Amino acid sequence: MPKPDPLTCFADALIEAVIDREGRYVNHGADRGGATCWGITEAVARAEGYAGAMSALPRETAASIYRRLYWHHPLFDQVALRAPQIAAELFDTGVNMGTAVATGFLQRALNALNRAARDYPDIAVDRAIGPRTLSALDGFLRTRGAAGETVLLRAMEALQGERYIALAERRPSQEAFLYGWLANRIGDG
Structure with a gap:
């Protein structure tokens, strides 16, 4: 077998x-x-x-x-080959907020962490995984090593948490879900 x-x-x-x-x-x-x-x-x-x-x-x-829709189609499986923690976060955030939003968090964090493009070039925040996003992720991991994956994960979770709070502030009906989102979707949840 x-x-x-x-x-x-x-x-x-x-x-x-x-x-x-x-x-x-x-x-x-x-x-x-x-x-x-x-x-x-x-x-x-x-x-x-x-x-x-x-x-x-x-x-x-x-x-x-x-x-199909939340793992293969957005290419989170390709991210998993490089950074499993990041792929897991992309998947979970993608399920809750949409895969494009999750990918946007990754792209924004990669751009903010590239030390003014010294480590790898900025990428478009087009909210889709493609060769440039994967190359930027590779550059980040090459520069920052294994510990970098944890820092990148924290940056993505910070963006996610801010979005949850902003959503609850804009739409009070969503306050019914805020505690659960923060308890179950951020960090070790």
Whole structure:
């Protein structure tokens, strides 16, 4: 029997953890995403071809959607080859805020940490992983080493936390979620 691919195992563990954290069917009135099951919104489930009741969305279908839309499509799997902690953060933030927002946090942090482009060139904050973003990440890790991944992670989490607070300030209905976002989505959560 072939040995399981470590990157696939890593992705599977992230997906299972987010599904466990998100839980079964929820339809909270203040949640702008509407009804969800396993954290998958009805709009996403429908766009991915699921036609059944949201409360009956199979866990396996949710996992497949996460793998496709929140791991492979945004190229977070490519980030995982270089920096697993960063890929895990991108995945979790992408599930909660959208993959483009998560990628924007990475790009902004990389630009802010490149010491005025001495370590690697600035990159466009286009909110998509591509060759330039991966090259910048490689340059950052080459310059800062293993400890750099932790610092980059903290920078991304700082941006994420600021966005949560700003969202709650702009839309008081979102205060219902702020504590949970900060407790479960920032740091070791």
